[in-house]
Amino acid sequence: MTHNHEDALSHVKAEMPTDEQLQDLGDLFKVFGDTTRIKIMYALYEEELCVCAISELLDMTQSAISHQLKTLKDANLVASRREGKTIYYRLSDEHVISIIAKGYEHITE
């Protein structure tokens, strides 16, 4: 029905990751695709912070921040530790910053 492109596709197909990996990649970037979460990650890059410090910084409710921190934690992008009543969050690995840095390069080129 359409023109032929067997040659191009056979090569491409061989190099594609599995559907599950592609799904995981999309899910990961979805977490980066929200300004609030980007702000949180940027803030945590500079310094470990508690929930109420983040909500003060972003001028958003504690509930909204907690929900977003859960999303970030589920994606293994942040980790937390308790100290009394306070819970401090930090970035959980260096990929976070290198991913954001690459994105930053793109938008500022």
Added chain:
Amino acid sequence: MTHNHEDALSHVKAEMPTDEQLQDLGDLFKVFGDTTRIKIMYALYEEELCVCAISELLDMTQSAISHQLKTLKDANLVASRREGKTIYYRLSDEHVISIIAKGYEHITE
């Protein structure tokens, strides 16, 4: 009302990008946050492809692929050239691959 975190926040505030940059970053990653678009970018990494080749590869309608290619083009992630009736798409810069590669590192670590 809450405990004090002036010290932590003053440092963080000084290092944060502008709201506009943070918004642009979120918008960029939003484009990466869909499996169909990830698949398209992966396919184009291997080879320049026409629209119908991509829709055959992903087993999706031509319309769905065209819509997604427009999203990718608006984000300056792909570029196209016409050759007769056919329009070939390719990645428009090397950031695309390095961003995906960093994400891939994270999910496969």
Added chain:
DNA sequence: TGAATATATGAGCAAGTGTTCATATATTGC
């Protein structure tokens, strides 16, 4: 134990997103 503080979480809703369907535009060859 009870009050205060810090955080987490479930339900609900408005806004956004990806696909489909129908149709429009562009190019080629007759």
Added chain:
DNA sequence: GCAATATATGAACACTTGCTCATATATTCA
């Protein structure tokens, strides 16, 4: 010009998402 092929696009709809509000949990201190 007309038919065929390749691609683009607008409207509609189901599904997802981020916030709010109310409330639950956890910890400290009196």
